[in-house]
Amino acid sequence: MNHSGVVAPTSAAADTNLIVAGLLRDLAIAQTSTQRAWGYKQAANAILGLDEPLERLVQPDGTLARIPRIGPSSTRVIQEVLATGASPVVERVVDASGRRDEVDRRRALRAHFLSRARVSAVNEDASLRGPRLADYRGDLQMHSTWSDGSQTLRRSSRPAAAAATPGPP
Numbered sequence: 046m047n048h049s050g051v052v053a054p055t056s057a058a059a060d061t062n063l064i065v066a067g068l069l070r071d072l073a074i075a076q077t078s079t080q081r082a083w084g085y086k087q088a089a090n091a092i093l094g095l096d097e098p099l100e101r102l103v104q105p106d107g108t109l110a111r112i113p114r115i116g117p118s119s120t121r122v123i124q125e126v127l128a129t130g131a132s133p134v135v136e137r138v139v140d141a142s143g144r145r146d147e148v149d150r151r152r153a154l155r156a157h158f159l160s161r162a163r164v165s166a167v168n169e170d171a172s173l174r175g176p177r178l179a180d181y182r183g184d185l186q187m188h189s190t191w192s193d194g195s196q197t198l199r200r201s202s203r204p205a206a207a208a209a210t211p212g213p214p
Contacts, residue, residue: 061099062160065126066092067152068135069119074151075142088119090192098162099123154191154198 066089073085091114092099102110109120109127125132139148159167168178189198 060160060163061126062092062095062162063155063158065099065123066090066160067155068122068126068132070151070155071135071139071148072118072122074144074148075138077142084116085119086193087114088116091115092123093160095160095162096165098166099127103127151191 069085069089069092073082073089076082076085091112095102095112099109102112104110109123115123122132122135125134139145167173189201191198
């Protein structure tokens with residue numbers, strides 16, 4: 046883990062897509078332009094929604110395959126993370142923005158999330174025990190203030206927690 050709390054994708058457990066999406070969200074927070082912030086949020090959502098890990102999108106010549114909604118600045122962040130496990134550019138922009146505390150707070154909130162690519166990999170790994178994709182009977186997708194929702198995670202989870210608590214027999 047480096048000084049910023051970003052976990053380098055050096056182990057099999059690292060979710061590079063989540064790391065990159067988080068860094069793109071950090072860039073969105075650091076922006077003074079609403080339009081640029083929106084663009085980085087869109088890029089983060091595109092990375093989170095990929096069906097495969099970013100590592101598989103590196104072409105034989107070392108370039109990255111085209112990803113919809115990913116522009117040149119976001120591509121540079123992806124390349125930095127794939128090459129080094131971190132993005133010094135993002136760290137410099139965040140530090141210069143004066144929003145380091147906000148970025149660090151949000152990084153802590155995303156510590157236990159998975160990207161779509163990672164969820165797919167887990168669901169396809171027959172060696173793992175636990176519920177399989179066919180066992181799910183509902184929509185597990187929730188939007189919070191971390192993304193484009195209007196509820197905090199705490200408020201969104203209360204009804205589920207209440208429903209899961211068994212009542213008297």
